[in-house]
Amino acid sequence: MTKLLTAEQMRGIETAAIESGSVTGLELMERAGRGVVEAVFAEWPDLLQASHIAVVLCGPGNNGGDGFVVARLLKEWGWEVRVFLYGDPDSLPPDARANYKRWRELGEVTVRDIDPASLQDDDLAVPGCSLIVDGLFGTGLTRPFRGPFTAFAQARDLSDKKDVRVVAIDTPSGLCADSGRILDTAIRADMSVTFHAAKLGHYLDRGPSECGKIVLCDIGLKPGSESRPAVPPDEIVRLVERPAHAALAKRADHHKYSHGHALILSGVPGTGGAARLAARAALRIGAGLVSVVCEDAEVAEHAAQLTAIMIKRANGAAALAALLEDERLNALCLGPGLGVDRARDLVPVALGAGDPPSRGRARSASPPRRSVVLDADALTAFAEAPADLFAMLHERCVLTPHAGEFGRLFPDLAERLDATPTKGPAYSKVDATREAAARAGCTILFKGPDTVIAEPSGQASINAARYDRAAPWLATAGSGDVLAGFITGLLARGMSPMEAAETGAWLHVECARAFGPGLIAEDLPERIPEVLRDLEHAAPRRAR
Numbered sequence: 001m002t003k004l005l006t007a008e009q010m011r012g013i014e015t016a017a018i019e020s021g022s023v024t025g026l027e028l029m030e031r032a033g034r035g036v037v038e039a040v041f042a043e044w045p046d047l048l049q050a051s052h053i054a055v056v057l058c059g060p061g062n063n064g065g066d067g068f069v070v071a072r073l074l075k076e077w078g079w080e081v082r083v084f085l086y087g088d089p090d091s092l093p094p095d096a097r098a099n100y101k102r103w104r105e106l107g108e109v110t111v112r113d114i115d116p117a118s119l120q121d122d123d124l125a126v127p128g129c130s131l132i133v134d135g136l137f138g139t140g141l142t143r144p145f146r147g148p149f150t151a152f153a154q155a156r157d158l159s160d161k162k163d164v165r166v167v168a169i170d171t172p173s174g175l176c177a178d179s180g181r182i183l184d185t186a187i188r189a190d191m192s193v194t195f196h197a198a199k200l201g202h203y204l205d206r207g208p209s210e211c212g213k214i215v216l217c218d219i220g221l222k223p224g225s226e227s228r229p230a231v232p233p234d235e236i237v238r239l240v241e242r243p244a245h246a247a248l249a250k251r252a253d254h255h256k257y258s259h260g261h262a263l264i265l266s267g268v269p270g271t272g273g274a275a276r277l278a279a280r281a282a283l284r285i286g287a288g289l290v291s292v293v294c295e296d297a298e299v300a301e302h303a304a305q306l307t308a309i310m311i312k313r314a315n316g317a318a319a320l321a322a323l324l325e326d327e328r329l330n331a332l333c334l335g336p337g338l339g340v341d342r343a344r345d346l347v348p349v350a351l352g353a354g355d356p357p358s359r360g361r362a363r364s365a366s367p368p369r370r371s372v373v374l375d376a377d378a379l380t381a382f383a384e385a386p387a388d389l390f391a392m393l394h395e396r397c398v399l400t401p402h403a404g405e406f407g408r409l410f411p412d413l414a415e416r417l418d419a420t421p422t423k424g425p426a427y428s429k430v431d432a433t434r435e436a437a438a439r440a441g442c443t444i445l446f447k448g449p450d451t452v453i454a455e456p457s458g459q460a461s462i463n464a465a466r467y468d469r470a471a472p473w474l475a476t477a478g479s480g481d482v483l484a485g486f487i488t489g490l491l492a493r494g495m496s497p498m499e500a501a502e503t504g505a506w507l508h509v510e511c512a513r514a515f516g517p518g519l520i521a522e523d524l525p526e527r528i529p530e531v532l533r534d535l536e537h538a539a540p541r542r543a544r
Contacts (some may be wrong), residue, residue, distance in 0.1 A: 002239040004462065005197045007139035007177045007425065009236070013196065017221050025095040028219055029062065032169070032195050033069025033099075035217030037077075039193045040131065040167055043213065047165075051078040052130040058100075058109075059136035059173070060087025065096025066169045067135025068103040074131075075106050082126055084110045086136065131165050134187045138170035139177035139199060142424045144184035168192040171201055172210045179428030180207030180450070181421050188212070195219045200237055200462075204429050204450045208466040234458035237430055243503045245539035247495070248286065248532060259288035260330045260492030263312070264485065265320075265346060266294040267337040267377070272301050274337030274376070274481040277521050279309045281485025282333070284525040285507070287492040293323065317345045324349070324370070331371040331492035335378035336481040343381035347374065353392035371491035371500075375400045375484040383408035390440050395456070397442035398497045400484055406446055410436045430460050443497040445487070445505065447480065453501045461498075463505035471512035478521030483508045485525070507531060 005013070017023050041048050056071040058064035064085065071081045089100055089111065103109065166189045171177045174186025180201040192211040194202065195218075201207045202214050250259065262282040266275035275292050283290040291310040292302050302311050314320040323329070332350045334343060350372050374389075379401055382389035386409045393399075399409075407414035413432040421427070429452050437444040437454040446452045449470070454460040465471045486504035495503065511527035512519055 002241060003197050004200050004203065004237045004239055006200060010139060010196065010199065013221060022222065023220060025062075026098060028221075029065050029095050029099060030069055031219040032066045032217065033073060035195065035219065036066065036070050036133070036167060036169055036193045037073045039191065039215040039217065040165075043191055043215070044165060047130060051080065053080045053126055053128045054082070054131040054133060055126055055129055056081060056083045056133040057136050057173075058083060058085045059138075059140075060085075060091060061137070061140045062093055062096050063135050063138035063140055063169055063173075064092065065099045066138075067133055068096070068099035070133050070135065070169070072099070072103050072106060081107060082110070083107060084112060086112050129164055131167065134166060134168040134173050134189060136173035136187070138168070138173065141173060141176065141183060144422065165190050166212075168211065170194050171199060171207075175201055175207060175210050176421065176424045176426040176428075177201040178425035179421070179431075180204030181426040181428070182206050182210070183421055183424055183426065186210050191215060193217055196221045198239070200428060200430060203239070203462050203464040203466060204452075208449075208464075214467060238461040240453070240461050240463040240502045240506050242535065242538070243506060245532075245535040247499075247503065248535065250286065256288035257328065259286055260489075260494065261289040261291070261328050262287040262331045262333065262488045262492040263323075263329050264290065264292050264333045264336070264488065265338055265342075265350070266292050266298055266302065267339040267342060269298050269301055271337040271339065272298055274478060276302065276305060276309070277478050277481040277525075278333050278336045278485030278488065279306070280522075281482040281525045281528075282331075282489030282492065283309060284528040285486050285489035285493075285504070287331070287489035290489070290492075291329075293320065317349045320346055320349045329370070331373070331488050333373045333375070333484050333488040335373075335375035336484055338377040340377050340381040343378045347378050347381065347389070348392055351392040351394065351397070369394050369396050371396045371398075371488075371497065373398045373400065373484050373488045373491065375480065376405070379405045379409060386410070393440050393442045395442060396491075396497060397440075398445060398487055398491070398501050399440060399442060400445045400447060400480070400487065400501075402447045402480065406432075406436070410439070430454070430462070434458055434460055443501055445501045447483070451505050453498065453505065455498045459498065461502055463502065463509065465509045465512075469509055469513065471509045473515065473517060473519035474508070474512045476520055479508070479512075479524065482521050482524045510534075 018025055054074050056067050058067035071083045075081050092100055168189035171192060172187050172189045174182055176183055177199045178201055188210050190212040193215045202211055264275045264279040266272045279290050279292050291312045293312045293314050294302055295315045299311055314323050334347055334350055413435055416427045417432045433444050433446045433452040433454040437456050441456055443455045449465045451463040486507055487500045490500035490504055510531045511524045514527045514530050515523045
C-alpha cells in the first residue's frame with residue numbers, strides 16, 4: 001500500500017524519529033540533500049560529464065537547509081554554485097543554520113529580505129546556468145508565494161535558456177503540499193524530489209503539472225518511527241494500486257449466479273446508449289448476469305443492439321418495485337441516460353425508500369439493501385433538494401459525481417474547493433470528498449484525473465491518472481457511463497463499495513492506457529480481457 005502524507009503527518013514522523021534517538025535532524029537533512037543530487041545526476045546524466053553552474057534558492061526553514069546541503073555537494077563535484085538565502089541567517093532553524101555555516105566555509109551567500117524591493121535584476125542572470133534548485137519553502141509554505149518569488153516562478157524566462165533544469169526539494173515552492181493548489185504563484189519544476197513518502201499535493205489538482213517528474217528518496221525513516229505520531233489509519237490517504245488478480249478471477253466450480261445479477265436502468269428512447277455502455281462494462285468486468293431495465297417504448301432499441309445482456313421491462317416505479325422483489329438482483333445502476341424526471345421516480349424505489357406495494361403485498365419494513373450506483377441524471381435529479389437524496393442513501397451506495405454534479409449536491413463544499421486559497425494548508429479535494437461521504441452516509445467517487453474515493457469513516461484514496469498513468473483519452477463522451485458499469489459489476493460480484501470504486505477506477509484508467517489515442521467509450525470494456533490477463537501474469541505463482 002502506498003501512503004500519501006500531509007505536511008503535518010510528515011513532520012510528525014520526522015519528529016518522532018529524532019526524539020527516539022534513531023536519527024538526528026542533521027542526518028536527515030544530509031540524506032535529503034544527497035538524495036536530491038543523486039536524483040539530478042540520474043535524471044540528467046549529461047550533468048555528470050563536466051562541471052556546470054547552479055543557482056540554489058534557499059528559504060528561511062529546513063527546506064533551505066536541504067538547499068545548503070545540495071549546494072555543498074555540487075561544489076564538491078566541481079560545480080560553480082551561486083546561493084541565495086531569503087531570510088535572516090540568524091533566524092534559521094538549528095539544523096539549517098548548521099548547514100548554512102558549512103556552506104559558508106566553501107562559498108558566498110547572497111542574503112535577501114522577503115521585501116520585493118530587495119530582488120535584484122541580476123539575481124538569476126547567471127550566464128551558463130544549467131540547474132536551478134528550489135529550496136525556498138517546500139512543504140512548509142503556509143502563506144501566498146509572491147513578492148520577489150514571482151520572478152523566480154518565471155525562472156526559465158529570466159535565465160533565457162531553454163535547457164536550464166529546475167529541481168524542487170520536496171515540492172515546488174508555491175504549491176500547497178496537502179492540496180496541490182497554488183498559493184498565488186509557484187515555481188514550476190522539471191523534477192521534484194520528495195522524502196520518505198509522496199505528499200497529497202503531488203497527485204492532486206495542479207500538483208502534477210507543477211512538480212514535473214516525482215522522485216521518492218528514502219532517507220532512512222523506519223516504519224516503526226510512524227507509531228509515535230499514531231496517525232489513525234482512516235486519516236492516511238492511499239494511492240490506488242494494482243488490484244490482486246484473485247479478487248477478479250473466477251473459480252472453476254462457480255457458475256453465473258455466483259457472480260451476481262446487475263441491473264442497469266435505461267432512459268427514454270434515443271438515450272439508451274449510456275445504459276448499454278454501462279451494461280457492457282458490468283458484463284465484461286465479470287457480473288454473472290446483466291440486464292437493462294426499460295419501459296416498453298425502449299425495448300426495440302435495446303433488442304436491436306444487445307445479445308448477452310438481457311432486457312427487462314418495468315413501466316414506472318411500481319413495476320420496478322415488483323421486479324426488485326427478486327433478491328437475486330443484487331446491484332443496480334441508475335443515472336446514465338436515465339433522464340432527471342425518471343430518476344426522481346425510480347431512485348427512491350432502487351434505494352428501498354419509496355417502493356410502492358406490489359402484487360397485493362405490503363412493502364417490507366426492512367427492504368433488502370442492494371448495492372446501488374448513482375451517476376449522472378440520478379444525481380442531478382436531486383440538485384434542488386440533496387438532503388432528500390441523502391436521507392435515502394445507505395452504506396451499500398456509491399455516488400460517482402464529476403465536478404459539476406458534485407457542486408450541485410454539495411454546493412458549500414464545492415464553493416470552498418473553488419475559492420482562491422489565501423493560506424496553507426488549502427482545502428483539498430480529499431477534504432471535500434471525505435466531508436461529502438460523511439454527509440451522504442455512503443462511498444463517494446469524485447471523478448477527475450485526480451479521482452478521490454472516500455467512505456463515511458474517513459478512509460480515502462486517490463486514483464491518479466497522472467505522471468506515467470496519464471490517460472487523457474478518457475475525456476470522451478460515455479467514459480463515465482463505463483466507469484459506473486464497472487463499479488456496478490464489481491458490486492454484483494460481492495465487493496464492498498470502497499473496494500469496487502477503487503478497483504473500477506483503476507481498471508478504467510488501465511483500459512484507456514491499453515487502447516491509447518483514438519479511444520471512444522465503447523473501446524473501454526473491450527480492453528478488460530487484456531488488462532485482466534496482465535494482472536494474471538503479474539500475480540505470484542502458487543507453490544506446488
